Amino acid sequence: MKETAIFAGGCFWCMVKPFDTQPGIFSVTSGYTGGHVVNPTYEQVCSGKTGHTEAVEIVYDPEIISYEELVEIYWQQTDPTDAFGQFQDRGDSYRPVIFYQTQEQKFVAEKSRAALQTSGRYDQPIVTKIEQQKPFYPAEEYHQDFYQKDPKRYQAETTPRQKFLQAHWGKEK
Template sequence: MKQLSIILLLFFSVFSSKAQSAKLQKATFGMGCFWCSEALFQQLNGVTAVRSGYEGGNVANPSYEDVCTGTTGHAEVIEVTYDPQKIKYDELLEVFWKSHDPTTLNRQGADVGTQYRSVIFYHNDEQKKIAEQYKKELNASKVFQKPIVTAITKAAPFYVAENYHQDYFNKNGSQPYCKMVILPKREKLEKLF
């Protein structure tokens, strides 16, 4: 009888974890340096994982050095895994729009090149519709002084960046770049949300 209880317990825990993971969804955003983007989205309630990587290019398995040349067509992006019961896609988009300048083409601050472009890679038709509508409304209400240049593109193969790029701020928070660039963005996000 004890063995049956253990087997049932294991079955239900596996079933429960599969049901939980079936609820999770992905969102992919390019908004400049993925170190900054990752650090912001990791703070959000309902976000279960954030991975830095590359998407939208024409070379399989690019390295950071490849992407930095600007010749592969990839953008530095974050792949966000989230629970839509806790945070909605449009809320993720709100953080996306308010955390970078979507009006500059291939540039975010001092980072220049196509790899730093503003882009939303949608994973389904609903995400595409929500992102396009949000962009349209922001442009119509002139929230930004210039038109938004953010591309809204169907998700392409996502390539995970090298390990040293993952969880960058949490591992390197005392470095000058983290203190001068990422920390102020995190503090701004905390005030806004």
């Protein structure tokens, strides 16, 4: 059995490894969603004129890892208080969004967001959007599995994120 989850949390390069390394994950694909241009390119998305955001599409086995668990991993990869990008990546194409496919996914995401808001972990409002899934377009091949292709650059890209996550979650994510 396979199901799909789509999460946007800033640079898609930084969002692959935390999911890709979990049991029950078949694939994690970097791509674009939420916009109005069919099959956009990286350059088009970066222009800010397509309405897309960088995201990851996760294909998983719900008997091994639940959607709830994926949402919890998601929160531990992002700054849910920043609606205008993530870490050094700024603008709409880097906004944090959970894209749901079913009403059950929407319910799980909303319940989890509410729990995070009342947890006291953050002193600012949780602003991550929960939106209905739109078409997902895989990014160019050179963006796929970036953490494996260029580990040094991946490490440099994730350093600000790691410092923030460690401050809020107590350990390196």
